[in-house]
Amino acid sequence: MMRPRNWLLLSMGAVLVPLGAFAAMKLVPGWDPMLVYPTEHFWVVSAAALLSALVGAGLAMSVESVRTTRTVYLALGFVAIAMVFATHGLGTPGLLIPETDYPYAVIISAGLSQFLGAIFIALSVVPRRWPGGTFVQRHSTDILAAGLAALAAYLASMVLRPELWDFVPRSRAWDSMLAGTTIVLLGIAGWRYFQAWRLTELPGQLAMVTALGLLGVAQLSMYYSDLWHLSWWLYHGLLLMAFLVVIGGWAIEAARAKSLIVFARALELRDSLDEVRSIADVRVLESLEEAVERKDAYTRHHMGRVAEFAEGLARELGLPERKVLVCAAAGRIHDVGKITVPDAVLLKPGKLTPEEFELMKHHTVRGAHIAKLHPELESLAAVIRAHHERFAGGGYPDGLKGEQIPIEARVVAVGDTFDALTSTRVYRPKRPVSEALEELRRVAGTQLDPDCVEAFIRWLERTGRLDHYTLGASRPAA
Numbered sequence: 001m002m003r004p005r006n007w008l009l010l011s012m013g014a015v016l017v018p019l020g021a022f023a024a025m026k027l028v029p030g031w032d033p034m035l036v037y038p039t040e041h042f043w044v045v046s047a048a049a050l051l052s053a054l055v056g057a058g059l060a061m062s063v064e065s066v067r068t069t070r071t072v073y074l075a076l077g078f079v080a081i082a083m084v085f086a087t088h089g090l091g092t093p094g095l096l097i098p099e100t101d102y103p104y105a106v107i108i109s110a111g112l113s114q115f116l117g118a119i120f121i122a123l124s125v126v127p128r129r130w131p132g133g134t135f136v137q138r139h140s141t142d143i144l145a146a147g148l149a150a151l152a153a154y155l156a157s158m159v160l161r162p163e164l165w166d167f168v169p170r171s172r173a174w175d176s177m178l179a180g181t182t183i184v185l186l187g188i189a190g191w192r193y194f195q196a197w198r199l200t201e202l203p204g205q206l207a208m209v210t211a212l213g214l215l216g217v218a219q220l221s222m223y224y225s226d227l228w229h230l231s232w233w234l235y236h237g238l239l240l241m242a243f244l245v246v247i248g249g250w251a252i253e254a255a256r257a258k259s260l261i262v263f264a265r266a267l268e269l270r271d272s273l274d275e276v277r278s279i280a281d282v283r284v285l286e287s288l289e290e291a292v293e294r295k296d297a298y299t300r301h302h303m304g305r306v307a308e309f310a311e312g313l314a315r316e317l318g319l320p321e322r323k324v325l326v327c328a329a330a331g332r333i334h335d336v337g338k339i340t341v342p343d344a345v346l347l348k349p350g351k352l353t354p355e356e357f358e359l360m361k362h363h364t365v366r367g368a369h370i371a372k373l374h375p376e377l378e379s380l381a382a383v384i385r386a387h388h389e390r391f392a393g394g395g396y397p398d399g400l401k402g403e404q405i406p407i408e409a410r411v412v413a414v415g416d417t418f419d420a421l422t423s424t425r426v427y428r429p430k431r432p433v434s435e436a437l438e439e440l441r442r443v444a445g446t447q448l449d450p451d452c453v454e455a456f457i458r459w460l461e462r463t464g465r466l467d468h469y470t471l472g473a474s475r476p477a478a
């Protein structure tokens, strides 16, 4: 698999090369020849519109499994581009309308398709804490209905009364305003998707960043080129490429994860991460848990229970308050890295293949990476990374042993193991608590720190939690 850094370089190259090409065409006389091919224009535009529609439909289909406003906005953005751009293709002079007749509405449709698309794509990334952020999330149905109505009205007017659009000023200043706004909107969306990519480092998400960059360059070549010139053809090619890149990114994700990548998940996680102010503030960690819950509800509840066990055990061991806090907070998000584990692996009912297990093991490294991206969570990174190390060595990812493993990680590991034993999973039923305790004692010294195991059982007994389990109180599972 290619390294994330290389993917990033590839992505930057894909955007910068056409940008340089456009600059060269404008600067070097003779590098921008005129090429008049109306039929080809129609086909290129239609292909781009079709691909954009495919991207929109693909996103809309993924909404069913993960209900999220963000994905709906993103889908509508691509659908808007597809629909308005298709009318631009149909309006090619010499195709359906006479060569001499060139309704102004056809000309503005190209720019407008991107402008409308950019508005919806930008809506898909609005963080909750921004002014209007919650409004955008809460009133999504109204906003989407209004958007679709405006889109339909525009398309109808294009077909029936194109002259209505003659009022739009035909000036450089107007063009620049529209192009500038579109580029800014695409830039904001691109930046947010880039931040989300830094969390997961999944190629599918970088593909979205690349596509938005290509759409941005397309704006320049759309407004600052002359009709039928090579620089004008460039924008058609760039649009085509942008949609192909998104679809290509999905193909990579589909091969890897066997499911369509959902962009919203990483955005949510990024949002939650940005809201974290202190690990002592319980509310902020909650939003991180919620982001995980959207991926896998079991993991969220599991982490909540592990946090409780870890905190209790840390106190039982008499660790200093600061470490108790780290144990509790790390417990709450120790499996946050699972957000990047493909669904097909994370939710698989049967036994994992060796390759699938490798992907699963990666959640420790990825979780630490996510924690490191936030100054307030940095202290948790080492604990998250080490929560699957074994006391006698041979664990992952670093194969540490004994005291090399941070005490907080040894504490979390005990809670993690106990909860795994006493929860029902798709691949096995939960075990009676007496068996779970037996198992903890059996692995003390090999998998788990024996002092921690002893203190944990003492804590369970002392706080009456054992009775709770023995009586078989119902508890959330799966």
Ligand SMILES: [Fe+2]
Pocket: 334, 335, 363, 387, 388
């Ligand atoms: Fe884990």
Ligand SMILES: [Fe+2]
Pocket: 302, 306, 334, 335, 416
């Ligand atoms: Fe866990």
